[in-house]
Amino acid sequence: MTRPLALFGGTFDPIHNAHLRVAWEAAEALDADVRLLPASVPPHRDQPRASAQQRAALVRAALAGQQRLVLDTRELQREGPSYTIDTLAEVRDEIGTERPLVLLVGADAFAGLTSWHRWRELFDVAHIGVLTRPGHEGGALPTELRTKIASRRCADAASLRESAAGRVLPIAVTPLEISASQVRALLAAGRDPRWLVPDALFANPDLLAPYREG
Numbered sequence: 429m430t431r432p433l434a435l436f437g438g439t440f441d442p443i444h445n446a447h448l449r450v451a452w453e454a455a456e457a458l459d460a461d462v463r464l465l466p467a468s469v470p471p472h473r474d475q476p477r478a479s480a481q482q483r484a485a486l487v488r489a490a491l492a493g494q495q496r497l498v499l500d501t502r503e504l505q506r507e508g509p510s511y512t513i514d515t516l517a518e519v520r521d522e523i524g525t526e527r528p529l530v531l532l533v534g535a536d537a538f539a540g541l542t543s544w545h546r547w548r549e550l551f552d553v554a555h556i557g558v559l560t561r562p563g564h565e566g567g568a569l570p571t572e573l574r575t576k577i578a579s580r581r582c583a584d585a586a587s588l589r590e591s592a593a594g595r596v597l598p599i600a601v602t603p604l605e606i607s608a609s610q611v612r613a614l615l616a617a618g619r620d621p622r623w624l625v626p627d628a629l630f631a632n633p634d635l636l637a638p639y640r641e642g
């Protein structure tokens with residue numbers, strides 16, 4: 429089996445240090461390349477403060493200087509809600525049927541999986557890596573989701589190399605209690621989110637401007 433490819437989608441409004449650190453730790457844990465995919469029109473939430481192009485520019489700036497985490501802008505090319513099943517299907521077509529593909533989601537996002545568009549099909553196309561997140565430990569999952577994953581759970585990254593899709597792996601990452609909501613609130617209040625977001629986001633004043641405007 430070849431090395432897995434991992435996809436980490438998000439609204440990234442804006443990207444922050446927890447996104448970066450957990451994606452990095454997942455890349456290490458899985459020995460995978462990780463692509464970060466800003467959603468153009470995120471399903472199931474209010475529309476973001478910054479445009480898709482602005483959020484992608486923030487991700488691009490945040491990732492400068494390293495190669496392991498890569499920006500993938502494919503969701504910006506599609507009309508309508510950025511459904512993850514469509515993204516996975518596109519990537520699966522590109523990489524072929526054999527390579528392990530891993531969808532990375534935070535524990536909070538995973539708990540809401542049964543509300544996602546064609547959620548059951550996600551397991552046909554990819555594995556799911558569930559990243560721990562402070563404040564989202566151990567809550568009961570919906571019964572349907574528990575049933576779906578009962579026989580799919582695995583305990584180590586090596587298991588994800590045995591097939592192309594269909595397993596669920598919990599990935600314990602450094603607990604970092606940072607959220608994009610917190611960063612937006614600081615900026616809206618005229619405060620400085622330094623060291624909650626990468627320094628690169630301050631290099632160009634335009635990057636964080638959408639969050640500072642009244």
Ligand SMILES: Nc1ncnc2c1ncn2[C@@H]1O[C@H](COP(=O)(O)OP(=O)(O)OP(=O)(O)O)[C@@H](O)[C@H]1O
Nearest residue numbers: 438439440446533534537560561604606607608609
């Ligand atoms: N601190 C964190 N630890 C682990 N996973 C996280 C963390 N922050 C975000 N994620 C995960 O990153 C993905 C993208 O999250 P998103 O862009 O919505 O950020 P957020 O901080 O949750 O934003 P918001 O506060 O606007 O809801 C989701 O799968 C989410 O669960």
Ligand SMILES: O=C(O)c1ccc[n+]([C@@H]2O[C@H](COP(=O)([O-])O)[C@@H](O)[C@H]2O)c1
Nearest residue numbers: 437438439467471472511512513544545
């Ligand atoms: O496909 C769906 O129906 C779906 C519903 C909710 C969230 N998602 C995806 O999950 C990822 C995290 O979402 P969010 O809202 O926490 O940024 C992001 O890539 C979203 O596009 C996808």
